[in-house]
Amino acid sequence: MDVAAIDRGKADLAGHSGSDDLMVGMKSVRVWGTLGWHDIRQRYRRSVIGPFWFTLSTAIMVVVLGALYSTLLHQDVKDYLPYLAVGLVVWGYLSSVANEGCNAFIGAAYLIKQLRIPLTIHVCRIVWRNFVILLHSFPVVVVLLIAFGHWPTLEFLLVPIGLFTLLLHGVWVGVTLGVLCARFRDIPPIVTNLIQVVFFFTPVMWSPEILKDRAWVAEYNPLYHLIETVRAPITGRPIHWESWAWSIGLLIVGFAFSQYLMRRARNRVPYWL
Template structure:
């Protein structure tokens, strides 16, 4: 029997490791170019939620209005606050919180819930990330109607500084991107992460100055009030809420948010580079 020898063929130019920065950035670039796809899917998510409903997505606005009116008047009495100042404070805080909460909770299941599309549709995984962030932003825009009503009813001292809310919301969107991407990949690999995040969301809500005013904490906690600065949600809420209500704002909130934006995207891009190709197998 004649023995045969085999010689390894040299690697071809197409044999490029999936773990490359080029492919990671190409995934994001291709995802952004497919705007019609993720924009349509995001809007369909909202329409599907309120299918056969008479008012449709208007229930999002109605829900926010009921929450702002009911809880605002109740908690203003509990905290001894002026309803004219407290209701706008709490309402805008809820609007921003719902967006943050939506990105966190939806991000943990973004790839798990889209298993069929990921396995059948040859699209960048960033499409599903953009779809989720776009959907949560649409919900935020629906709630923006209540903000306009707040301006008409309570007339907070809003000035030209309200335009700084635009870059603040842009930063929220940027951070929503890396949150959904990072937690989406991690949760696809480790299925214990979604229930853990769900368990801590209520605690995170009550630890953030959404329903309780920060000045009340400073009056009652004294030197311990600085602990609120350790909560990143506080800074994300404050950079958008302060200009939307015409209140004073410290520059350090922007520093913290920009630092989280840069650091978060660096970690998310590293995860995208190393584990992008494994997501279809993990789901």
């Protein structure tokens, strides 16, 4: 299946190097799109509801955690559940991309050693797979918004832009971690444990307002701003330009750094695997 999908997209893969690996790989939508769908289909092969298990598991988690933490944090359930739902869905995407990105090239070693294709394709495959999972979880958010009487405002038009920036963030994160982890095999467990710690310092289940004069903990957390670019327009919260500035600025810096790594290490990765 992997080789067949790559064969169909050979025209998109010709003549790439470390300097244009990112661009050629991202443009090969036919290849990484097919591979990503194949991964999801294989994971839920012979399942009755297939990928909608993501929707069900998200709904259960939101209801259980929402009932608990809305009481502990003294939050109104009508506002808290949609807030929590979006936070968990976006965090699930970001954490999965980071964890799986660590093994993007290690897991695809058999392909990398046999075929000269852009390394970015292996990252885009992971990013696309997790983005589809994110989209399968979003019906939970929609149901909660309708159930509690939250209707879309004009700011809701920013949601597709926020989701697209998340998609792009996943690419540079996956490329960066993929290259570093191929060279240094101690990094994947470090990333896994770091994500677990950062989760508690990121306003996913709690709001920055409850910190009062210590709200800077959230304001200087880039992950909070990435989540807010999607959560604020969905839930009707005030949209702060700082969140978009953080998101776009981090996107530029991240792609610049991942491009630097590709130029330096693209031809060395097969020898590290």
